[in-house]
Amino acid sequence: MGIQVYNTLTRQKEPFQPLEDRFVRMYVCGPTVYDKAHLGHAMSVLVYDIIRRYLEYRGYTVRHVMNYTDVDDKIIRRARELGEDPMALAEHYIEEFDRHMRELGLLQPHVKPRVSQEIPWILRMVEGLVEKGYAYVLDNGDVYFHVPKKADYGKLSGRKLEDLQEGFRIEPDPRKKHPADFALWKAAKPGEPWWESPWGPGRPGWHIECSAMNLHHLGEQLDIHGGGQDLIFPHHENEIAQSEAYTGKAPYVKYWLHNGLLIVGDSKMAKSEGNFVTIDDFLREHEADVLRMMVLQSHYRRPLVFSDATVHQARAALERLRSAMRPAFPQAQGLDSPQAHALREHAVRARAAFQEAMDDDFNTAEALAALFTLVRHINQARDAGATDEQLQPAQMTLLELGEVFGLTLVKEGPAHDVAPFIELLLEVRQRLRQEKRWDLSDFIRDQLAQLGIQLEDTPQGTLWRWK
Ligand SMILES: [Zn+2]
Known part of the structure; x- marks a missing residue:
């Protein structure tokens, strides 16, 4: 039947069929680099790492792009607090996040574009939107996207323009033509990073960067666009508006995937909530695979609860998987041939069940269940006297499927x-x-x-x- 993915745009599972056969263009919104990254950031990158690994296992070639937002209000504010240069601050946290990605065992994205290095592409797109009448320029050099001009605006989040008007009534900006209009380009204020533009010195708004980077690195249309559910509106809605208005091609993205958020107590883990655990703090106490296992044990679209109990469960589950990789007992007498055959059959069935679960919108929890069944059979076979040679085919299957998840089941090194x-x-x-x-x-x-x-x-x- 092939892979089915849940598409936020259509609100249903659809057969996965990339625009180009066997080649997948995948973009994931990366972090804004202004402070130490926490587990909420790690969860998002882990989710798309696992999805990419599975697509590659199923024979697709994936081109994976993740951006760094290195020009942003938050960076400028924090740099001011610390008395540092905003670009130097961003550079520091980019290096740190690159290190986190290695420590977390993530496959490196093929391109990691940064706003500061994509300005020509951003300018070209903003200019094009002004030329096509989708954007307008204010006296001070700000450029805004005019939302009502894009008739199908709101199709991703299911919001209607009338409702948006309601939502924005609190603080309408009198310079905007419509309350939902959003900034593509902001005139520079003193002390901020700026670049020359046809409208004077300034810097990009947040949303335009992802549209411009996608156009630059993946083309006019892509297969998978990922990010947290908190990015659906307005960020991804605005990306669609900008990109489709500029290229005249729809859909901008064939499959919109959104991961659930990391929850602590009853709120999402966030800097602003003050309830975060940094990646560094977590990795001081636990190995990276514990976090990966937590992500695997929950469906990517559901919220992931972070607590002592879920960390403990993940660690126990990891140890259970690894228990199957132990060698045979030295005095093992060997299984009889029907028993040995049965173990090989269990391995074949585990692989099929694993694939069936993952094909169903990357149901990692269900796929893990198939691995645990195989673990039970391997351990039973060892107890029944299986030799290493008899255990090996099933162990190899487990090891290989663990690798598809990015797990290290046999620890090497002293x-x-x-x-x-x-x-x-x-x-x-x-x-x-x-x-x-x-x-x-x-x-x-x-x-x-x-x-x-x-x-x-x-x-x-x-x-x-x-x-
Ligand atoms: Zn983005």
Whole structure:
């Protein structure tokens, strides 16, 4: 039957058929880089990482673009608070987010455009919209998109222009022709980053960047546009209006995918709510796959609840998957041939169930259930005396499907296993130091250093890390 995806635009599941056979143009709205990223940002990038991995597993070639918003009111405000240059501040958080993406085991997007590097494309689009009569220029050099000119405005969010008028009544801007009109270009204010334009020095409004970057890096129409549900209105609605008005081609995006938000208590995790956990803080205590597992255990369109309980569940689920990768018992006698055959059959069935679940709008929770069934059969087979050779086909299937999810089921490298032994050595060294046996305590430190482990003595005790 092929892959079915839920399309926010049509509010139904549709067969997935990219504009060009087997080639997928995918754009995901990235972060505004003005502060440390939190788990809400991580969740969104993880969702589209998993979707991309699955599409690639199913034989598609995916071109994946994610933007960095490095010119924005929030960046300018925060830079002012800190007395820093806004572009330098943005650069710092872009580097940090790039690091987070590596730490979280994400496939790198093929292009990561930034507003500051796309200005010519943005200007060309704004000029075109003015020429076509979709946008108008104010005396001060601001340029606005005239929403009523785009007759089908509101088709993504299901909002009507009359209702919007209602919503904007609180603070109507008298310079705008319609309360729903939005800024494409803003005249520069003192101390802000600015670029030359036909309307004087200024900078882009927020919405135009994604339309311009898509046109530049993916073309006039794309297959998948992703982002959080909080971006449907006005951001994505405005993207559609700008792009379709400029190119004259519809649909701008064939499939609109929106992920649910990360919830803490009863509100979304956000900087403004003060309820956020930074990616750095989370990764200090947990490995990245725990977060990935949390995302997998919930459907991407549903809200994801962040709590001690859900973190614990994710960690336990991860350990359960890994338990299947253990080797056979040394004294294993081997399964008889019908038993061995049955295990191979379970692996074939698990793959089919996994694919069926993922084909159904990327139902990761259901696909995980298929993996857990396979885990149970593998572990039962091991208990029944299966040899490594007999376990291997099923284990390989599990490993491969885990990789489609981006999970590491077999931990490599010494860091994981040697930790308790290093801790033990440090404790011995601590006792030696208490007895002032410096020769031996230094010997331990130097030998560990030769093995690539660096010690740091602090008032709270000795810390260690890989050099
Ligand atoms: Zn965007």
